[in-house]
Amino acid sequence: MKKILIPIDFKRSSYDAIDYAVKFFKKEECQFFFLNAYTYDVNGFNAIHLLQANDNIFEKPRHTSEISLGQAVNKYIHNNSNEKHRFNAISECSSLVDAIKKTIKEVEIDLVVLPGKDNANKSMERYSKNTRSIIDNIRECPVLIIPSSAKMHENPKFVLASYFGLDLPKAELENWYSLIKTANGSIKIVTLSSKEGLSELQKANQSKVHSHLEMHVKKPIKIEYIENAAALKKFAKHHSDYIICLMDRKPDFWRKLGITHSRITDLGPLPSTPVIALHR
Numbered sequence: 001m002k003k004i005l006i007p008i009d010f011k012r013s014s015y016d017a018i019d020y021a022v023k024f025f026k027k028e029e030c031q032f033f034f035l036n037a038y039t040y041d042v043n044g045f046n047a048i049h050l051l052q053a054n055d056n057i058f059e060k061p062r063h064t065s066e067i068s069l070g071q072a073v074n075k076y077i078h079n080n081s082n083e084k085h086r087f088n089a090i091s092e093c094s095s096l097v098d099a100i101k102k103t104i105k106e107v108e109i110d111l112v113v114l115p116g117k118d119n120a121n122k123s124m125e126r127y128s129k130n131t132r133s134i135i136d137n138i139r140e141c142p143v144l145i146i147p148s149s150a151k152m153h154e155n156p157k158f159v160l161a162s163y164f165g166l167d168l169p170k171a172e173l174e175n176w177y178s179l180i181k182t183a184n185g186s187i188k189i190v191t192l193s194s195k196e197g198l199s200e201l202q203k204a205n206q207s208k209v210h211s212h213l214e215m216h217v218k219k220p221i222k223i224e225y226i227e228n229a230a231a232l233k234k235f236a237k238h239h240s241d242y243i244i245c246l247m248d249r250k251p252d253f254w255r256k257l258g259i260t261h262s263r264i265t266d267l268g269p270l271p272s273t274p275v276i277a278l279h280r
Contacts, residue, residue: 013115
């Protein structure tokens, strides 16, 4: 049984992501876990004020989280007739990233489904702070990012996009392929380089992945060449029925300090195309 974690804040984008995930896994036995993380607003309180604070200050956020989660779970229990699906609620007093990491470990989550909302200033160039933090820090399982305007298509095409400068781990490719089988999808490989510009290492890594995937599907897999991330974003704009999949390399020193970010984060929101973040 698949275990799917969906962090939600009860806005429309949260429910769009849930709806997409329910359709994606319509043929699978699944447990969906709706996670809401909350914190206490103690700005302006000193130690004395905190000791004297009314319990309501601490109870209200928890109560609001639990009530809203209960309403969300009940909505999908009553409106989803798929007997293969179960819905659960998790309320955590912590940062969102810490709550996700804890749940992945304790529940043994297979996939995180993330609403791909953009910034509060409506910029389409960058993800929100929370979304960037999740993409940059959650590496324990694949992360599926769903733009609000994304539609779940029949037999979607999964595009594995990579520079192929590094060997792609077979275990992560197997995790990815299990999602393709679930959605009854097909595969395309996009190499982020010109064909003529590939190094021998890139050629070897690309060939290894291509052969491994063709062994599963037992039919030819097309390879397309797109020279850079900007061109990939343009490609995605015209292929909303695709799901773009990128392998996120292990964070280096600068990324751990928060100075640089994942290439997936830097790619920014795709208006209507879902993205799957895989990990080395």
